[in-house]
Amino acid sequence: MVHVTKIYLPDKEKYKSYVDKIYESGWLTNNGPLVQELEKRLEEYLGVKNLLCVSNGTSAIQLAYRLLELEGEVVTTPFSFVSTTSSIAAEGLTPVFADIDPESYNIDPQNIESAITEKTSAIAPCHVFGNACEIDKIDEIADKHHLKVIYDASHAFDVKYKDKHILNYGDISAISFHATKIFHTIEGAAIVIKDDALYEKAKIVRSYGVDGPDSVGMLGINAKMNEFEAAMGLCMLDEETIIHEQRKASREYYVKQLKDYIQMQKKNEDATQSYTYFPIVFRSEEEMDKVRSALLEKDIAPRQYFYPSLDTLSYVEKRRIMPISRDISSRILVIPMHSGVEPTVSKIVVETLEKLRR
Numbered sequence: 001m002v003h004v005t006k007i008y009l010p011d012k013e014k015y016k017s018y019v020d021k022i023y024e025s026g027w028l029t030n031n032g033p034l035v036q037e038l039e040k041r042l043e044e045y046l047g048v049k050n051l052l053c054v055s056n057g058t059s060a061i062q063l064a065y066r067l068l069e070l071e072g073e074v075v076t077t078p079f080s081f082v083s084t085t086s087s088i089a090a091e092g093l094t095p096v097f098a099d100i101d102p103e104s105y106n107i108d109p110q111n112i113e114s115a116i117t118e119k120t121s122a123i124a125p126c127h128v129f130g131n132a133c134e135i136d137k138i139d140e141i142a143d144k145h146h147l148k149v150i151y152d153a154s155h156a157f158d159v160k161y162k163d164k165h166i167l168n169y170g171d172i173s174a175i176s177f178h179a180t181k182i183f184h185t186i187e188g189a190a191i192v193i194k195d196d197a198l199y200e201k202a203k204i205v206r207s208y209g210v211d212g213p214d215s216v217g218m219l220g221i222n223a224k225m226n227e228f229e230a231a232m233g234l235c236m237l238d239e240e241t242i243i244h245e246q247r248k249a250s251r252e253y254y255v256k257q258l259k260d261y262i263q264m265q266k267k268n269e270d271a272t273q274s275y276t277y278f279p280i281v282f283r284s285e286e287e288m289d290k291v292r293s294a295l296l297e298k299d300i301a302p303r304q305y306f307y308p309s310l311d312t313l314s315y316v317e318k319r320r321i322m323p324i325s326r327d328i329s330s331r332i333l334v335i336p337m338h339s340g341v342e343p344t345v346s347k348i349v350v351e352t353l354e355k356l357r358r
């Protein structure tokens, strides 16, 4: 079966040489030398400051709320991976949804203001499929209402907004380095923190809140990355260009073959193109279902991603239904961008749609 993502494994000999180093030092976790090296290299590679590696993307977002000591409500997108919402709820905050733009699939700034109440403390958008949000408009709203902005940038490792890496935006930006991502550390993630004092605090909160040999200064969590994960990240960084070129070619092929048949995500013109995912939106749920079945018959497994729309989760307040998010969720598929499967996928999509639309 060809799955929607294929895990990339970098050069084995290089990884082994890092494992040798770990065996020599006997340092496996607790802010080891490889984690520190990865943080430094990522800051240089991405052009960001105050980057901390953590255990996974979900804990990265949770850490952001804990650091900012937020209370009340957080206005967020209903169209993202579940962690964007669950991390808000897990930190004792209330997620309040603002519906998405039907073309960019990102939170629509026009809907943010009407979701703000006197209890709102933050806005939590996601750069969906690496498509940059309308950052300037979101900043304007945040400034006007004195709100913090926490971006879920998990899909946006390869994206710049107005010539700066996208992780530079927001009070805190979080990015997952899960094994399925274009840059990964097996499990892992990073947060980038605008405020220097908050960055220092994050180092403590990431490690149980322990701020001295016999002292626990604040409420913390265990969100530490280990040395084997950092070693994977260091190897992956050396091969990012290969992954980038392969995904770029894959995307360009799909655009050429499919642009007349399906709705493609509308890109933010102030940002670079991301090559992380190739989402396609059909005219109806029936079309999506038929294409998915036809692909599965050939052992190709696309993913209905993101589904379900997060306003349908059992643990969120059913304050308002999000019709656009629900609609896009019901007719979207993300298709594989690897293994040379692109011609087969394109052919099946086109043939199925032509038959249905006849």
Ligand SMILES: Cc1ncc(COP(=O)(O)O)c(C=O)c1O
Pocket (backbone or CB within 6 Å): 056, 057, 058, 059, 080, 081, 083, 084, 126, 152, 154, 155, 176, 177, 178, 188, 189
């Ligand atoms: C948009 C988004 N946010 C958050 C996460 C959570 O990251 P992790 O799996 O590293 O916890 C993911 C994970 O795949 C994601 O796609």
